[in-house]
Amino acid sequence: MSASPDSASSDTARTASRTPDQAAGQKAEDRYRETVFLPRTAFPMRGGLPKREPEMLARWAEMDLDGKIRAQGRGREEVFTLHDGPPYANGHIHIGHALNKIMKDVVNRAQRMSGFEVRYMPGWDCHGLPIEWKVEEEYRKKGQDKDAVPVLQFRNECREYAARWVAAQAEDFKRIGVQAEWANRYVTMDYASEAKIAEEIGKFLLNGRLYRGLRPVMWSPVEKTALAEAEIEYHDITSPTVHIAFPNVKDSTGGKLEGASAVIWTTTPWTLPVNRALAAGPDIAYSVIEVTETAPESLVPVGARLIVADERLEAFAQETGVKAWDVRHRLQGSELEGSVFAHPLRGHGYDHDVPMLMGEFVTTEAGTGLVHMAPSHGQDDFTLCVAHGIEVPELVQDNGTYAPWVPELAGVHVFKAADPVCALMTRAREEGVEKGQAAGLMARGEILHSYPHSWRSRKPIIFRATPQWFISMDEPAHDGSVLRPDALRALENVSFVPASARRRLTSMVAQRPDWCISRQRSWGVPIAVFVEKRSGEVLRDPAVMERIVTAFREHGADAWYSTDPAHFLGPDRDQADYEQVFDIVDVWFESGCSHRFVLHQEGVNFPADLYLEGSDQHRGWFQSSLLESVGAEGKAPYKAVVTNGFVLDGQGRKMSKSLGNVILPADVTKSLGADVLRLWVLNSDTNEDLRISQEILKQQGELYRRLRNTLRWLLGGLDGFSDAEKVAYEDLPELEKYILHRLSALHERIAEAVRTHQWNGVYPALHAFCNNDLSAFYFDIRKDAVYCDAPDSHRRRSVRTVLDILHRALSTWLAPALVFTAEEAWQARFGQQESVHLQDFFRPGPDWADPALASRWDLLRQTRRRVTTALEGARRDGLIRASLEAKVTLPLTEAEAKAGQGVDWAELCIASQVETRPAAPSAVQEEEGMEEVGVAQAKGEKCLRCWRVLEEVGRDHHHPELCLRCVEVVEGMEEQ
Known part of the structure; x- marks a missing residue:
């Protein structure tokens, strides 16, 4: 068959267009149409993702897929934990959120499909200035003074605002295919979280690292608070x-x-x-x-x-x-x-x-x-x-x-x-x-x-010395430990992707000043400590700290504002002797404590196997988590750190409303589908800054179409397949074994990515395999066997055995990335009650890797390319209209001839006739380094069933329009 393997419509339309000389044979061809095993599948050519994906999400919710995934993982010997760095609950997700969450989702799904129990609890950062600023804006619009509002009322409005956006962002993440324990999410404003944050502050208080001092800090005159380095962005100004x-x-x-x-x-x-x-x-x-x-x-x-x-x-x-x-x-x-x-x-x-x-x-x-x-x-x-x-x-x-x-x-x-x-x-x-x-x-x-600006107000900041609360980097704690050297030692046992990120984080830790953790705002967890007025010394009393934590656990951090301070101080102290501190803690300290909310649950690893965030988090969450965990626990909270770059537009510019270059995840899912967005992530070098534009997304749509067509052809070729057809590996033809070797190499690459978290290049390699090894090579060669061989022929059964393997392998390997399409391809064979996301990765057989066989077939593929190039030239010149009209004269080197022993060159090159002969050493072409391939019109007649031109067509009196192979198949079908 000569139909293009990348065109799903060409197979079913093979009789739709005929030249005048073919018209006479139309009735005869119609006679044999039903004898050709053309692919049949309900898996459509067009993805229709914007409509199909929400339907699939609803079906997953109905079947409680998240619950089934969780139940399936319980009891597995090995556990994998990726701890989610909390995005800020303030507005719908942007493209940077989508990039990061998709990367995490791919890692989690791949680990789960590799046999690990995966616990992934998504989290949100809910306190701090951005939310406070938004709530204040509503007061300003009404002409009200925020400072005149009772603090508990104001904090409650901030809590309600954050809760709305937590719910909205959760739906945004689900829409792009992120799987998580959504019912077990964490937020920093939960009472339990606030109590843990206060408890962690207490650890630094009691071990002597927390102190109040006068130091220059980055200060926002607009927001009237100290800022952390991670809250700063730089803009050019004229000074x-x-x-x-x-x-x-x-x-x-x-x-x-x-x-x-x-x-x-x-x-x-x-x-x-x-x-x-x-x-x-x-x-x-x-x-x-x-x-x-x-x-x-x-x-x-x-x-x-x-x-x-x-x-x-x-x-x-x-x-x-x-x-x-x-x-x-x-x-x-x-x-x-x-x-x-x-x-x-x-x-x-x-x-x-x-x-x-x-x-x-x-x-x-x-x-x-x-x-x-x-x-x-x-x-x-x-x-x-x-x-x-x-x-x-x-x-x-x-x-x-x-x-x-x-x-x-x-x-x-x-x-x-x-x-x-x-x-x-x-x-x-x-x-x-x-x-x-x-x-x-x-x-x-x-x-x-x-010049430094606040990333919230976008206004310049100043350095200003004010009394603030600090965690000492260099002063020994009560147990003699010193935070900076301890943190640097802890990083020695952490792996980094990319490796250069190690130097960035270690240099930041080595150079940073004492950690300023206080902010002069209202919405957050207060630094719940007391200072003795007479001496100016902070009160370091475990019993007082325990009473504070207990109150926070029961009533949240609002208890600091609503409870009589005497309750915390206890009966032996006079509250008049103490100043109650109302500074709130830096949100980076809060999120840095999140390992306490998540990683100390049953069935979760501490330290986490992986933290994965944007490269800006070297001065943010990676660092605050490290310092908090080392200071309180004595160890880093993570075993590995992966960073992704920033998202820029197609010209390498930052996303900006003023430039009109902002691309929102919601817009992509509405127009192209989440799987195309996910494919963009997996086809990008996420270690560097990424580019996105409508043109880039359009290109990803084309790549998606090719992957989808590969799955569609597999499903069509497997129509009616049963286990009874399967052929054992040792009985497969060499071409099938070669494809399985290539599959084995791909599996090794995926397994390496699972081990190292380095996914760059994995899905481009999968796409190249589908496009080059399958569509342009294997499918092209074996279409004839699938369509025209007898159902019980060894060759056809062998091909369909490999198609079954390919379907299972590609569906599971694509599942972490193309979560909706892989599910659709799986259910197209096994029904909608099944899910590819409950499967493990397909694992090749132990003897599939065969380097010697691969080397021989790599050489045969090179030779084949010489033939296909010559055939394409003959077609352009009008000598032939299709490759099956050609007779090829193929000069072979000694190595090619040895490699080609036993090979059907006509089948391999999609020509009707191939004549081989030794290459003449003197006939060397400058570019190819090989004697030219000859192309001529094939002799004989065209078989109306398989379209091959053979001299044997016409020998059978009952079926004079067919070649002998097709005669045998048709007669066998007539006898049934």
Whole structure:
């Protein structure tokens, strides 16, 4: 048969179109139509996924497939646990959610079908600012003040809001085929969860790691709360830049600094009122220069003596308009230590000394090689100043304005402070000129740079020192353990996919500051601790902590607001002596505790076998889970970590409503179906950023169609198949054994993915197998046997035996990815009461892998490609209309001839006649390296049943239109 194996319609339409010379034989052909075993199946060519998938979901719910999966897994010897990182319950799922959940679903289904008991409890993050922000918006629309609303009422509205979105997202995930223990989901706002979070806080309290301290933290002036690094995103903004001169008042260099000023450069002029010190690099070379010429627009006074790093002199001159200068002195940075400078605004409320400190962090990459220190607004600044006993002033309020006691700037917002600060610094310069010393503003400019923003409000943040609750990374706990080195050691036993992710997470843990876990909001689990007012010490009492946890377990975290504090403190303490803390805990701490909700249930592994999230979670959930678990349990909560990239549009841009490039999972399921979306995930390199667009999805739809056609052809070829037809492996022809060898290799690749969680390339390999090994090769060759051989022929029975194997293998192997289509293909044979998702993966026979056989058939396939190329050329040239009209002359090398012993070359090449002969060594073509394949019109007549052109057609008087093989089959059918 010559019908294309990739066209399901071509088989049933083989008699629909005829040339004039064929018309005469129409009646004779009609006579034999019913003797051809054309494929029959109820599995349609078109998937119709948008309609069929919801129907299948309803059927799964009716048959309680989730319950059957759970029941089937109980009692299995090995358990696999993927712990679900909780998405935020705030809006319908986006394409990043879909990517991540589909990846998890594939892993879980594959583990289950590999024989593991799989426990997968989906979770949601329900506390925190995004939900609080949404509820506040409703108050703002009504003109109401949120702060005037009773806290328990406000928290209840947040709870209701989160509950609605948990339910909505669960349905969104189900629609894309995600299987889970939906009735056993976890959310951070469940009473049991809130009690566990409080209990975990208590562990850090009681082991001495939790403390309250003044540290610079990332602060959102809009949301009026501290933020975690994982809550930050970076956007380009234009910031003002200033060069500011600090006059020297104490020289420790033996006279080199006489009349000189230290010049700093900063992109945050609003921090200058908080300046308390300067920093130089001890190993950096500096010069004291005297300015001799300036540009007309320059603010630098001629004659000014300035201290600048040698490497920055040229850039400094260009930026400030200095035309010429003399070097008065050269000195090493370490010589500056002990020198003292005046704040440029001395005499205007800023009369403190400004000492020069040594900072290893100072570089010459930008600025002047000298850095101004505002200890309230930078981590390096804070650390260096505190080490030298310098105060950390609190001059900026939680809304981003200067405090009332800030001279000249009270009430000004820091993001609007550039002009008033520069006005003050201009006055300082003018006063400095009168005194004969450079001071204040030397230059003003601007810079476009990447700046941190809150990912919720999309507004810039600041670094601000405020009293917060921290978990110490480096101070020993009561048992002597230290969190940072313990966490780094724990990571040594964790595997990473991709492997490069190990370095990213370990470097983040190694470099991070103490963990700030407090937030100044209302919706969340409170840091339920008491502080003794007299001493300022936090109360570390296990009995108090136990009473708090018990109350939370019974009434939720609202109990902290509704219960008399005396109940928690107990009868031996006076509540008047204690401050009750109402800061809430960082949501990353909450989600980091989720292993306590999930992984300590019966039948679940701890540590989890796998955590799988986006690459941004190295600074988020992966890290918070690690630190929480190591700090409380002494071990990492996971054995392996897999990360996926971000989803970009087809041009590599971020998804954005303003760009109009957002693709929603719901839109894809409505237009193409969830299986096409899932196929996009499995055909992508998920280790890197992924691209998606309508064109890319259309391409995935084409790939899906080919996979579906493969399943359809298998089902059609298996029409009426029974176990009685099966042929034992050892009795199969070599071609069938070769296909089973290829199947065995695919199984090994899938098994490796199950072991390592590296699924990249697995489903493209399955698609290539279906397209290249099956449709374009095996099906193409064996169609004739399936359609035209006698039902009881050994060859046809062998082919259908392999088709049965292929159907079972592909249906189960595709099931983790194409959850709906694989189910449909399974039920098309075994009925709707069956489910492929209750099957294990098909496992090849132990002797199917045959490298020697495969090597021989790989060579035969190469030879076949030479023939098919020649046949296609002859068809284009009009010599033949179809390959079965051809007689092929095939020159074979010695290796090809040896490999082809016993092979039916006509069947292998889909030609009616093939004549082989030894290749002439001298007849070598430049490109092919082989003698050209000859193609001519086959001699004989066309068999009206199998379409082969053979000289034997016409020999049988009863059936003169048939070849002898077809005569035998037809007569056998007539005798029945």
